[in-house]
Amino acid sequence: MISTRRISDYVGSAWMIFSKIIIILVPVFMLVVLFDKSLPLLSDNGFLNILSGDEWKPNSGSFGFRPFIISSVYVSLLAIIISAPVCVLAAIYLSEYSHRRVLKFMQPVIDILAGIPSVIYGVWGILFIVPFVRNIIAPAMGIESTGYSILAGSLVLAIMIIPFILNILLELFATVPNELRDAALSMGATRWEMVKVAVVRKTGAGILSAIGLGWARAIGETIAVMMVVGNTVMIPTSVLDPGYPLPALIANNYGEMMSIPKYDSALMTAALLLLAITVIFNVLMRLLIKRFTTNSGGHEV
Numbered sequence: 001m002i003s004t005r006r007i008s009d010y011v012g013s014a015w016m017i018f019s020k021i022i023i024i025l026v027p028v029f030m031l032v033v034l035f036d037k038s039l040p041l042l043s044d045n046g047f048l049n050i051l052s053g054d055e056w057k058p059n060s061g062s063f064g065f066r067p068f069i070i071s072s073v074y075v076s077l078l079a080i081i082i083s084a085p086v087c088v089l090a091a092i093y094l095s096e097y098s099h100r101r102v103l104k105f106m107q108p109v110i111d112i113l114a115g116i117p118s119v120i121y122g123v124w125g126i127l128f129i130v131p132f133v134r135n136i137i138a139p140a141m142g143i144e145s146t147g148y149s150i151l152a153g154s155l156v157l158a159i160m161i162i163p164f165i166l167n168i169l170l171e172l173f174a175t176v177p178n179e180l181r182d183a184a185l186s187m188g189a190t191r192w193e194m195v196k197v198a199v200v201r202k203t204g205a206g207i208l209s210a211i212g213l214g215w216a217r218a219i220g221e222t223i224a225v226m227m228v229v230g231n232t233v234m235i236p237t238s239v240l241d242p243g244y245p246l247p248a249l250i251a252n253n254y255g256e257m258m259s260i261p262k263y264d265s266a267l268m269t270a271a272l273l274l275l276a277i278t279v280i281f282n283v284l285m286r287l288l289i290k291r292f293t294t295n296s297g298g299h300e301v
Contacts, residue, residue, distance in 0.1 A: 027279075030275065031272075031275065034268055034271050034272040034275060035272060037264070037265060037268035038265055038268045038269040038272045039265070040262055040265040041063060041262050041265040041266050041268075041269050042269065044262070045063060049064075050063060050064065050065050050269065051065060051066065051069070051273075052064070052066055053065065053066055054066050054067060054235065056068075056233045058260045058262075058263050058266065059260060061261070061262070063262070063266045063269070065246075065269070065270065065273060066235065067233050067234055067235050067243075067244060068233075068244055068245060068246045068249050068270065068273075069246065069273065069277070070235055070236065070243075071150065071229070071236060071243030071244050071245045071246075072219055072245040072246045072247070072274070072277070073219075073277075074150050074154075074236060074239070074243060075150055075153045075154050075157060075218075075219075075225060075229060075243060075245055076154075076157065076215055076218040076219040076245075077215070078150065078151070078154035078158075078239065079153075079154045079155075079157035079158040079161060079218045080158075080161075080211060080214060080215045080218060082154060082155065082158040083158040083159075083161055083162050083165060083214065084165070084211050084214070086158075086162060087162055087165040087166045087169055087210075087211075087214075088169065088207060090162075090166055091166055091169035091170050091172075091173055092173070092195055092199070092200075094106055094170060095170060095173040095174065095199075096173070096191070096195050096199060097191070103170075107170070110163045110166055110167055110170075111163070111167070113162070113163040114163035114164055114167060118160065118221060118222070118223045118224040119223050119224065119227075121156055121159065121160050121224040122156065122223055122224035122225075122226070122227035122228060123227070124156075125152060125153075125155070125156035125224060125227060125228040126227055126228060129147075129152045129155050129156055129228060130146075130147035130148055130152050130228055131147060132147075133145060133147040133149055133151055133152045133155075133240070134146060134147030135147075137151065137240070138240055141240065143238065143240050145240040145241075146230070146242070148228055148229065148230035148231075148242050149229070149230055149236075149239065149240045149241060149242055149243070150229065150230075150236050150238075150239045150240070150241060150242070150243045151239040151240055152228040152229065152230075153225045153228050153229035153230075153243065153245070154239070156224050156225065156228050157218050157221055157224065157225055160218075160221065160224060161214045161217055161218050161221075164213075164214055164217055165210050165211065165213070165214040168206075168209075168210040168213065169206075169207065169210050172203050172206040172207070172210065173199055173203060175203070176198065176199050176202050176203060180198040180199075180202065181194055181198050181199070183198070184197050184198045205289045208285065208288060208289050209285070209289060212281070212282065212285035212289075215281065216278050216281065216282060219245075219247075219274070219277065219278060219281075220247055220274065220278065221247065222247040222248060222250075222251045223251070225245055225247070225248060226245075226247070226248035226251055226252065229242060229243050229244070229245060229248065230242020230243060230244070231244050231248055231252060232244055246270050246271075246273060246274045247274065249267070249270050250267050250270050250271055250274075253267060254267050
């Protein structure tokens with residue numbers, strides 16, 4: 001007769017396996033559905049033509065996604081370039097240099113910033129970032145701009161993802177054993193040398209992971225970026241040019257103008273491209289992290 005403990009083990013194992021299968025199937029199901037909805041446009045226009053096309057004229061049957069892809073990459077990468085150094089240095093200061101009371105005070109503040117709705121960041125961007133870009137940044141560069149630009153979207157996005165990345169880094173640095181810090185200091189290392197050797201090098205792969213997760217969060221952000229980026233279909237040649245990221249394209253147009261042939265398929269193709277870009281980037285990040293941990297002799301995070 002099977003014991004109650006054995007039955008409990010079987011049920012627990014089956015539930016964990018079922019949960020794992022669900023987690024794997026959800027993104028696969030999303031990919032299949034998006035591909036199926038995108039197929040009418042892809043079969044008629046060709047995947048490469050859609051990627052390289054510059055024109056977005058739904059009424060004429062022209063669906064070129066190049067401006068949207070470039071805008072998405074520009075906004076998200078510039079946001080990461082702005083936020084990553086701030087997050088790493090702030091995390092190092094809070095975990096290694098500041099008093100514990102400062103860290104204890106800052107943690108709920110960071111959580112509050114992470115929980116603010118994105119539309120609030122968008123309104124703040126319209127009231128502060130857009131005038132700042134229009135009246136200060138653009139004149140300093142000798143360029144006339146409305147302020148609604150790639151730079152404005154990147155600045156708002158950078159502010160939004162700072163608490164997200166910073167939370168991960170603080171948790172990561174807290175996993176470093178104090179014995180490593182004490183060992184480095186006992187060998188005559190300065191505090192900064194100890195941070196470089198015992199903390200940053202130990203958690204290098206985790207830092208890359210946090211930045212990669214921040215980028216994945218950034219490229220999919222919609223409302224706040226849509227409110228300040230300009231939403232103009234063009235290939236930006238400067239950070240002060242307006243842009244039109246893929247999430248903004250979907251949010252602005254889904255549910256409207258569906259009487260236009262293939263328009264629904266075009267928006268599903270935009271969602272498919274966004275998902276593909278995110279997946280490809282995450283795979284590349286995992287390969288980079290694996291190579292980093294192999295070369296540094298550390299453990300993968």
